[in-house]
Amino acid sequence: MNSLKILLALLLLAGTTACQNTKKATKKSSADTADKSELEELYWDRIESSRTSFTKADVKFMTGMIAHHAQALVISRLAPENEASPKIQRLAARIINAQQDEIKSMQQWLRDRDQPVPNIEIRGLNLMIELNGEPYTMYKKMRGVLSQQKIEELAAAKGSDFDKLFLKYMIEHHAGAVYMVENLFDTDGAAQDDQAYRLASNIQVDQRTEIERMQQMLDQLTKSG
Incomplete structure (x- = not known):
């Protein structure tokens, strides 16, 4: 019985860790996407600005x-x-x-x-x-x-x-x-x-x-x- 409890506890811990890692990865991916979007926006803003600064x-x-x-x-x-x-x-x-x-x-x-x-x-x-x-x-x-x-x-x-x-x-x-x-x-x-x-x-x-x-x-x- 004790072995079963230990196994369940380990599975619960692993699931929690995996869930946290998934959340962190999702947040990181979202942050990377946001950074890329900002860089892309800055790039096109710069191009547009150059077309009016002649x-x-x-x-x-x-x-x-x-x-x-x-x-x-x-x-x-x-x-x-x-x-x-x-x-x-x-x-x-x-x-x-x-x-x-x-x-x-x-x-x-x-x-x-x-x-x-x-x-x-x-x-x-x-x-x-x-x-x-x-x-x-x-x-x-x-x-x-x-x-x-x-x-x-x-x-x-x-x-x-x-x-x-x-x-x-x-x-x-x-x-x-x-x-x-x-x-x-x-x-x-x-x-x-x-x-x-x-x-x-x-x-x-x-x-x-x-x-x-x-x-x-x-x-x-x-x-x-």
Whole structure:
């Protein structure tokens, strides 16, 4: 009889302990869920806040850089058809891939903030950009943007002559983009939006890295004649 009582007591204790553990686990799970919900809410609040904390300088930068990048596509597309060396063709392909992606990101940034989005159309050597249904030509005055005469000069070059001219003009073009980022960062209140800051920073780092690489390539080509 005593053994039965002891067994019942042990079973009761085990059940009570299990019940308490279940309650603790439930409370912990609920707390974890609440924490995750709060973090998720903070995240989306931050995203929403960033979409309203931009400045005119941010919008101007995105609009201008889209056009600036678009001309780099015009230039880079010449490499395969102008008998560029394999190294230059690979460089041009990387520029196209990177800047196409950045153009899409900047267009989406503008779209998310209900700002006018530039539409790009490339026809051979001609770049046409529309903003609010009107031709957008202000980009032609930006630092690093090539004149149509220079683009036509590049289009007429072949082989090693093309390689040298491509590097020379693309270094100039990239330097203009770096200047645009520096100008943005020097503007009071600009680039406070996380997305704008990351986009501009990535462009700055990538273009500076490519300038160094292209300068080395150009120096080698110049030495070899």
